[in-house]
Structure formats: C-alpha cells, structure tokens
Amino acid sequence: MANHMSGFSGNIVIALNTVYTMWLREMLRFKRSKSRIIGSLATPMFFLVILGTAFNSSFRMSSGGQTNIGFLAPGIIGMTILFSSLIGGVSIIWDREFGFLKEILIAPVPRFFVALGKALGGVTTAMIQGTLIMLIAFIIGVEYQSYLGMVASVGVMLLIGLGFIGLGIALASQTESHEGFQMIMTFITMPVLLLSGAFFRIGDLPSWLKTLVYLDPLTYGIMALRYTLMGETEIPIHICIAVIFLFAAVTIGLGGYMFQKAKV
Numbered sequence: 335m336a337n338h339m340s341g342f343s344g345n346i347v348i349a350l351n352t353v354y355t356m357w358l359r360e361m362l363r364f365k366r367s368k369s370r371i372i373g374s375l376a377t378p379m380f381f382l383v384i385l386g387t388a389f390n391s392s393f394r395m396s397s398g399g400q401t402n403i404g405f406l407a408p409g410i411i412g413m414t415i416l417f418s419s420l421i422g423g424v425s426i427i428w429d430r431e432f433g434f435l436k437e438i439l440i441a442p443v444p445r446f447f448v449a450l451g452k453a454l455g456g457v458t459t460a461m462i463q464g465t466l467i468m469l470i471a472f473i474i475g476v477e478y479q480s481y482l483g484m485v486a487s488v489g490v491m492l493l494i495g496l497g498f499i500g501l502g503i504a505l506a507s508q509t510e511s512h513e514g515f516q517m518i519m520t521f522i523t524m525p526v527l528l529l530s531g532a533f534f535r536i537g538d539l540p541s542w543l544k545t546l547v548y549l550d551p552l553t554y555g556i557m558a559l560r561y562t563l564m565g566e567t568e569i570p571i572h573i574c575i576a577v578i579f580l581f582a583a584v585t586i587g588l589g590g591y592m593f594q595k596a597k598v
Contacts, residue, residue, distance in 0.1 A: 378413060
C-alpha cells in the first residue's frame with residue numbers, strides 16, 4: 335500500500351513538473367518576443383482610443399444607450415483575450431517543425447499534461463495583455479465600478495482564455511502548417527468577435543441575429559467583463575459564468591484529447 339501511494343505521489347510530482355516546465359517555456363518565449371508584446375497591444379489600443387472616441391461622438395443606440403469608450407472597454411479586453419489565446423496554439427506547430435515536440439513527447443508523461451502546461455502558458459500571456467488593456471483604459475479615463483470588480487474581471491479573463499486556448503490547441507494539433515492555422519484562425523475570430531456584443535448592445539438586434547449572438551461563447555465572456563467592470567450586463571451574470579466555465583472545461587478537455595492524438 336505504501337509503495338502504491340509513493341508511486342502515485344511520484345506521478346503527480348512528475349505531472350506538475352511537466353505542466354510547470356511547459357508553462358515556464360511559454361512565458362520565457364513571450365518575454366523575449368518584444369514585437370509580439372507591442373503588436374498585441376497596438377490593435378486593442380487603436381480600437382479603444384480611436385473607435386471609442388468616434389463612437390462616443392457619432393453613435394447612439396435606438397434604446398437610448400450610447401456606445402462610448404466605457405462601454406467598449408470590456409469588449410476590447412475580450413477581443414485581446416480571444417486573439418492572444420487562439421494564436422497561442424501556433425506554438426504547437428512551431429515545436430513540431432523544429433523537432434521540440436517529438437523530444438518532449440518521448441518523456442514518460444501523459445501528453446495531456448504537456449498540453450495543459452502549454453494552455454496555462456498561453457492563457458497567462460493572454461491575461462497579462464488583457465490586464466494591461468484594462469489598466470490603460472482606466473488611465474485614459476474609463477471609470478470602473480470598483481477595484482474589486484477589476485480584480486474579479488481577471489478571473490473572468492482566465493475562463494475566457496482557457497476556453498479559447500483549448501480550442502486553439504485542438505485546432506493546431508490537427509493542422510500541419512502555419513498558413514493553414516492562420517486561415518482557420520481568421521475564419522473563426524472575426525465571426526466570434528463581431529457576434530459577441532463587443533461593439534453594440536445585443537438588445538437592439540433583430541431576433542434572428544440574437545440567436546447567433548447567444549450561440550457565441552465570447553458573448554458571455556464579454557457580458558461577464560461588462561458586469562464586473564461597469565456593473566451592467568444584458569445576460570444574467572450567473573448564466574455568463576456558467577457558460578464560459580463549461581466552454582473552458584470542454585475545450586481544454588478537447589485540446590488535451592486532440593493533442594494526444596496528434597502526429598509528431
């Protein structure tokens with residue numbers, strides 16, 4: 335019995351070390367890629383400052399609400415998390431091309447923990463970028479409801495990031511080239527972003543379009559961010575949290591499964 339428990343504990347330590355090693359590798363890769371950091375912040379900043387100012391002066395919803403920079407901020411944060419998380423899957427393709435993936439997978443550890451470490455690394459970088467955008471928005475004048483809400487929004491970012499990094503890993507595991515992966519990402523990200531309510535109030539939409547919006551998992555993430563940061567949401571917060579939690583659990587499981595089946 336003691337030997338069995340000792341072996342079980344040893345397996346857990348090995349699994350945790352694997353997860354930590356893959357997480358640390360993703361973090362070091364992010365730290366060394368200055369252009370990636372700058373590029374990942376440039377587009378959200380453009381949307382936040384330029385479009386926020388333009389919408390504030392030009393657009394008013396039929397319900398009387400206004401699309402201003404405060405309304406857009408949670409949507410821009412959600413957009414940042416979406417892009418950063420999905421593109422995190424590309425590291426699998428890089429590792430496969432350079433032979434690193436084959437080397438790491440010969441280790442006596444389940445592939446799932448390798449995928450989990452990569453997922454946690456990717457979602458950490460996404461959360462860093464999302465938090466920076468949140469703080470920049472605060473500095474330029476966006477008024478959040480409370481500091482506690484800002485802290486809670488980081489937890490929401492975690493769930494959104496886990497959901498989409500899991501999807502990115504699942505797709506990258508079955509994609510042979512960067513070109514194919516980029517094409518798939520473009521096909522996914524634009525509809526997901528545009529249907530999420532990041533730039534408009536979903537209550538003003540026609541019923542057929544609302545159906546598509548409610549099928550978009552990012553919708554619930556952005557509504558949760560809008561609730562924690564601005565104190566308003568068009569979907570009850572408990573439904574938002576339940577949906578993004580379920581989405582994260584399903585896609586992380588799917589990503590781990592597809593990674594186990596991937597050819598190296």
